[in-house]
Amino acid sequence: MGKWMLIAGLTLAFHAAAASGIAPNTMSGWAIVVSDDAIASEKYAASEFQSLFKQATGIELPIMSAPPAGHHNIFIGHGAAMASSSVGFGIEKLGDEGLRIRIKKNNIAIAGGHPRGTLYGVYEFFERYFGVRFLTFDHTYFPDRASLKPLPRDNYTFVPPFSFRWSYYRENSEQPAFAARLRVNTVTNDEKLGGATPQGLIGHSLYKWINPERYGKTHPEYFALVGGERKLEVGGGGPEPCVTNPEVLDIVAEGVIKELDANPSVRNIPVSQNDNADYCRCDRCEAINKREGTPMGSHLAFINAVAERVEKVHPKVKVGTLAYWYTRHAPKTIKPRDNIQIQLCSIECCTLHALDDPSCKKNREFCKDMNAWKAICKDIWIWNYNTDFACYDLPFPNLRSIGANVRFFLKNNVKGVFMQANGNGTSGEMSDLRNYVMSRCLWHPGQESWPLVEEFCRLHYKESAQPILDYLTMLHDNAEQKKVHPGCFPTAMGVGLTPEISQKAFDYFQDALAKAGSDEVRARVEKASICAYKAMILAGGGSWKYEDGVCKRQWNEPRFANIVDQYIDLATRYRLTMAAETVPFPQYVEQLKSQYDVPALRVENDVWRLLVLPDANGRIIEMLHKPTGRNLIAGMTDAGLGKSSHEDIALKGYSDAKPLAFTGAIEGQVIVLKKTLEDGSTFERRIAIDGDAIAFASKLTNETAQPKEYQFKAHPEFDTASNTADSDIVTAYIKDAEWKKINRHWIMDKGPDAGLLKQAQGGGFAFFNHKDKFGVNVSYDPAKIGEPYLFWNPEWSQINLELFTPATELKPGESLSLEYTYRFLGEPPR
Ligand SMILES: [Zn+2]
Ligand SMILES: [Zn+2]
Incomplete structure (x- = not known):
C-alpha cells in the first residue's frame, strides 16, 4: 500500500x-x-x-x-x-x-x-x-x-495479571468502597464490593504450630539448634523449628490441614519461617543447606513435604512461603512443588532505583534471586517496601521506580503483589497520591508511574499542581544526583535531604498554597505539605544551643521559628495518626514538645565536654573530644535532640520510662543522676571526667521487700562519621589475649565472628575509623559484666559498643553495678 x-x-x-x-x-x-x-x-x-x-x-x-x-x-x-x-x-x-x-x-x-x-x-x-x-x-x-x-x-x-493486589494504605482499609474503585482486592469482605480475594498475604507462621510453650519442655529437639543450643526465647515470633525433624513435619502438616478443613474457602495458606535469623544448624539441616548453597535448602525441602500432604486433601490450595532474608536465595537443586507460592521480599533493596536498574548495585542480588526463582516457580508473590518505616511523613523519593518495579514483577511470573506502605496509619507522606499511583500500576501493570503522578497532581491540586510537581521532580533529581540508595528505614540524609533542599521543598509548598484558588484545593495542598514541614524539622538546618542550663533549637530564618507548632497543627488537622510504623503520632508530639527548652547539665575539662539531659533518661547527647573537635555522640542534630545518645537501658525488672526523668546534679567534674523506679528501687548513675578518661558507674539497688531479677545495659550510639559498610574502614574490636577485629560481614548485631564477643576475656571493646583516624576504647572488668554486645548500622553511621550486666536476682538491699571507662583513640587499639 x-x-x-x-x-x-x-x-x-x-x-x-x-x-x-x-x-x-x-x-x-x-x-x-x-x-x-x-x-x-x-x-x-x-x-x-x-x-x-x-x-x-x-x-x-x-x-x-x-x-x-x-x-x-x-x-x-x-x-x-x-x-x-x-x-x-x-x-x-x-x-x-x-x-x-x-x-x-x-x-x-x-x-x-x-x-x-x-x-x-x-x-x-x-x-x-x-x-x-x-x-x-x-x-x-x-x-x-x-x-x-x-x-x-x-x-x-x-x-488483571496479578490476582492479589494490595496497595497497603490505611486510606483503602478505612474506605473499602474507594479501594474497590481502585481495584484493590484485599481489604474488605463486603459482598456488595465483591469481597476480597480468597488468597491471603503470606507471612511468618511456623510459630503457630511449633511453639515453645507447647513443646519447649517436652521436645526441645523440635527447635532450631543454634550455637550448640536449642534456644526457646527468640524474638521475631519465636524460635525456628528444626525443619528436618520428621515429627515437626507431622505436626505442621496436620495443623495446616486442620486449619484448611475449618476454612474451606481459602485458596492459599502461609507456611513460613518466623522473623529471626536463628534457623537450625543441626547436622541434618546443615547437610542440606550446604549442598543447596542456602538455608532455603532445608526450608524448601520441608515446605515441599508439607505441600505434598496438603495436596492430597486440599488439591486446590496453595502453600505459600517467604523467600526472605536468609531464605531469599533459591536452592541449587530443590524446586518448589507446583502447589507452592514463593513470596519474595525486597527488604534489603534500594527504593530510589528500580529493582532492575543496572546502575544500582544494591539491587543486583535481588534481581539474581528473582531470576533464579522465576526459573523454578510459576507462582511468585512479591513483598515490596514503599515507605520510610522509621518516619512515615518524610519525603520518600520512589515515585519514579514504582511503575518500573511493578513491570519487573509482571515479567517474572509474579501473581500477587503486596506493596507495603503506611498501612497502619493515615495521611503519611503524599499518601493520597501514592495510593493512587500504586493501585493503578497494580491493576494495569506495565505503565510508568510518573505520568500517573502528573495526572494525580494536575487533577487533585489543580492550580497548585505545578509547584508540587516541581518539588517532586527536585526531590527525585536531588536523590539521584547525590547517589543515595535509601532502603525502607532511611534517615533524612539517606534520602538526600539537606538544609538547602528542605528549605526549597518548603518554599515549593508555600508557592502551591499561595496559588490555591479555593478552600478545597488549599486543604489538599496543606495535607500534602506535611512532608515539607517534616523535612524542615529533621533536616532544615538551624542548630541546637546550650545556654544557662537549657538546650534550645535555633533557626537561621525567623519564618521557621514556629515550624514545629505548625507541623503539629497540620498533621493533627489532616489526621496523621502514626509518625512511624511503631510510633503513634501523639507520642511523637510529646517527643517534639519535650525538645522546646530542655534542661541540661554540662561538665568539661581540657579533654572532654559532656552534655546530659536528666529529664530524658539521663541521655548524654554530646561527648566532645576537645583536642580533635570530634563529637562521638551525634545527639544535637536536626534529627532531634538526643536522637543519638548514650544512656542506660532497662532489660529486666523495671522500665526506663517509669519515671523517665532523673534528678541531676554536678559534683566537681561528676554528673550524678538519681531516680526512684516505679517499684521503689533506686537507680544511680555517676559520669565522671578525669583527665583523658570518662568513667561510668551505674548502680541499681533493690529497695523492694522481695528478691527480684534485674538487668540493664549501657547503650552508647557512637557516631562513626561514615556510612561505609567496609569493616576495614570502620572496624570494631574486642580484646582477648590481644585485640581482634569482629565486625567482618556484620549485619546489625550478627556476624561470623560474634562468638569472639562472648569468649573474649581481655576487658576491652573498641571501634576505630581508619579513614578519619578516631575511635573509642571501652575498658571494663570481664568478670563483672554479663556480655558485650555490638550493633553496627552503616546506613545510620552508628556503632554501639554495649555492655550488659548479668541478669541478677537481687535480695532486698542488694545492688547491681556496671562500671567501665571510655578513652579516645587516635590510632587503632593495640
Ligand atoms: Zn535441624
Ligand atoms: Zn539504588
Missing part, C-alpha cells in the same frame, strides 16, 4: 468510528439492566453505573431488571437478557475479576467473572471511555461534559 493510501485509509476509519459512536448526551432513552438473580456486587455495580453516569453526563438512567421495550440497554453483569442480546457473551473464562465490555449501537454490556469482574468492569468503563479518575475517597474527577467523546464500538476484555 502506498503512503497516501495509508493516510486516506486511517482518516476514513476515524470518521467511521466517530460516526458510529454513541454521544453520551443523547443517551437519556437508555436503561441500565441488571437481572434479579445478579449477585450483590453486580447490583451495586448497576447503582455505581447510574451514579457515575449521572455525574459524568447529568442524565439519570433508570435501573431495570429486564430490558424495557423500545429502549437501548446497558447490561450490567451476565444475565439471560444480556446473553441473548446483540452484545451477549459468556463469562466462563474471566476468572474472579476479569471483565469484558461490548459497545454496539443499541446495546452496551459490562460483565465479568464472579464476584468482582462486573463491578471492576464498570469502573474500567468510566476510566476508559469517560476519562473519570478515582483520586481519593471523596474526590472523583469528571471531565467537562462538553469534552466527552462519543462511545466507540468496542469489544474489550481485560483480566
Whole structure:
C-alpha cells in the first residue's frame, strides 16, 4: 500500500468510528439492566453505573431488571437478557475479576467473572471511555461534559495479571468502597464490593504450630539448634523449628490441614519461617543447606513435604512461603512443588532505583534471586517496601521506580503483589497520591508511574499542581544526583535531604498554597505539605544551643521559628495518626514538645565536654573530644535532640520510662543522676571526667521487700562519621589475649565472628575509623559484666559498643553495678 493510501485509509476509519459512536448526551432513552438473580456486587455495580453516569453526563438512567421495550440497554453483569442480546457473551473464562465490555449501537454490556469482574468492569468503563479518575475517597474527577467523546464500538476484555493486589494504605482499609474503585482486592469482605480475594498475604507462621510453650519442655529437639543450643526465647515470633525433624513435619502438616478443613474457602495458606535469623544448624539441616548453597535448602525441602500432604486433601490450595532474608536465595537443586507460592521480599533493596536498574548495585542480588526463582516457580508473590518505616511523613523519593518495579514483577511470573506502605496509619507522606499511583500500576501493570503522578497532581491540586510537581521532580533529581540508595528505614540524609533542599521543598509548598484558588484545593495542598514541614524539622538546618542550663533549637530564618507548632497543627488537622510504623503520632508530639527548652547539665575539662539531659533518661547527647573537635555522640542534630545518645537501658525488672526523668546534679567534674523506679528501687548513675578518661558507674539497688531479677545495659550510639559498610574502614574490636577485629560481614548485631564477643576475656571493646583516624576504647572488668554486645548500622553511621550486666536476682538491699571507662583513640587499639 502506498503512503497516501495509508493516510486516506486511517482518516476514513476515524470518521467511521466517530460516526458510529454513541454521544453520551443523547443517551437519556437508555436503561441500565441488571437481572434479579445478579449477585450483590453486580447490583451495586448497576447503582455505581447510574451514579457515575449521572455525574459524568447529568442524565439519570433508570435501573431495570429486564430490558424495557423500545429502549437501548446497558447490561450490567451476565444475565439471560444480556446473553441473548446483540452484545451477549459468556463469562466462563474471566476468572474472579476479569471483565469484558461490548459497545454496539443499541446495546452496551459490562460483565465479568464472579464476584468482582462486573463491578471492576464498570469502573474500567468510566476510566476508559469517560476519562473519570478515582483520586481519593471523596474526590472523583469528571471531565467537562462538553469534552466527552462519543462511545466507540468496542469489544474489550481485560483480566488483571496479578490476582492479589494490595496497595497497603490505611486510606483503602478505612474506605473499602474507594479501594474497590481502585481495584484493590484485599481489604474488605463486603459482598456488595465483591469481597476480597480468597488468597491471603503470606507471612511468618511456623510459630503457630511449633511453639515453645507447647513443646519447649517436652521436645526441645523440635527447635532450631543454634550455637550448640536449642534456644526457646527468640524474638521475631519465636524460635525456628528444626525443619528436618520428621515429627515437626507431622505436626505442621496436620495443623495446616486442620486449619484448611475449618476454612474451606481459602485458596492459599502461609507456611513460613518466623522473623529471626536463628534457623537450625543441626547436622541434618546443615547437610542440606550446604549442598543447596542456602538455608532455603532445608526450608524448601520441608515446605515441599508439607505441600505434598496438603495436596492430597486440599488439591486446590496453595502453600505459600517467604523467600526472605536468609531464605531469599533459591536452592541449587530443590524446586518448589507446583502447589507452592514463593513470596519474595525486597527488604534489603534500594527504593530510589528500580529493582532492575543496572546502575544500582544494591539491587543486583535481588534481581539474581528473582531470576533464579522465576526459573523454578510459576507462582511468585512479591513483598515490596514503599515507605520510610522509621518516619512515615518524610519525603520518600520512589515515585519514579514504582511503575518500573511493578513491570519487573509482571515479567517474572509474579501473581500477587503486596506493596507495603503506611498501612497502619493515615495521611503519611503524599499518601493520597501514592495510593493512587500504586493501585493503578497494580491493576494495569506495565505503565510508568510518573505520568500517573502528573495526572494525580494536575487533577487533585489543580492550580497548585505545578509547584508540587516541581518539588517532586527536585526531590527525585536531588536523590539521584547525590547517589543515595535509601532502603525502607532511611534517615533524612539517606534520602538526600539537606538544609538547602528542605528549605526549597518548603518554599515549593508555600508557592502551591499561595496559588490555591479555593478552600478545597488549599486543604489538599496543606495535607500534602506535611512532608515539607517534616523535612524542615529533621533536616532544615538551624542548630541546637546550650545556654544557662537549657538546650534550645535555633533557626537561621525567623519564618521557621514556629515550624514545629505548625507541623503539629497540620498533621493533627489532616489526621496523621502514626509518625512511624511503631510510633503513634501523639507520642511523637510529646517527643517534639519535650525538645522546646530542655534542661541540661554540662561538665568539661581540657579533654572532654559532656552534655546530659536528666529529664530524658539521663541521655548524654554530646561527648566532645576537645583536642580533635570530634563529637562521638551525634545527639544535637536536626534529627532531634538526643536522637543519638548514650544512656542506660532497662532489660529486666523495671522500665526506663517509669519515671523517665532523673534528678541531676554536678559534683566537681561528676554528673550524678538519681531516680526512684516505679517499684521503689533506686537507680544511680555517676559520669565522671578525669583527665583523658570518662568513667561510668551505674548502680541499681533493690529497695523492694522481695528478691527480684534485674538487668540493664549501657547503650552508647557512637557516631562513626561514615556510612561505609567496609569493616576495614570502620572496624570494631574486642580484646582477648590481644585485640581482634569482629565486625567482618556484620549485619546489625550478627556476624561470623560474634562468638569472639562472648569468649573474649581481655576487658576491652573498641571501634576505630581508619579513614578519619578516631575511635573509642571501652575498658571494663570481664568478670563483672554479663556480655558485650555490638550493633553496627552503616546506613545510620552508628556503632554501639554495649555492655550488659548479668541478669541478677537481687535480695532486698542488694545492688547491681556496671562500671567501665571510655578513652579516645587516635590510632587503632593495640
Ligand atoms: Zn535441624
Ligand atoms: Zn539504588
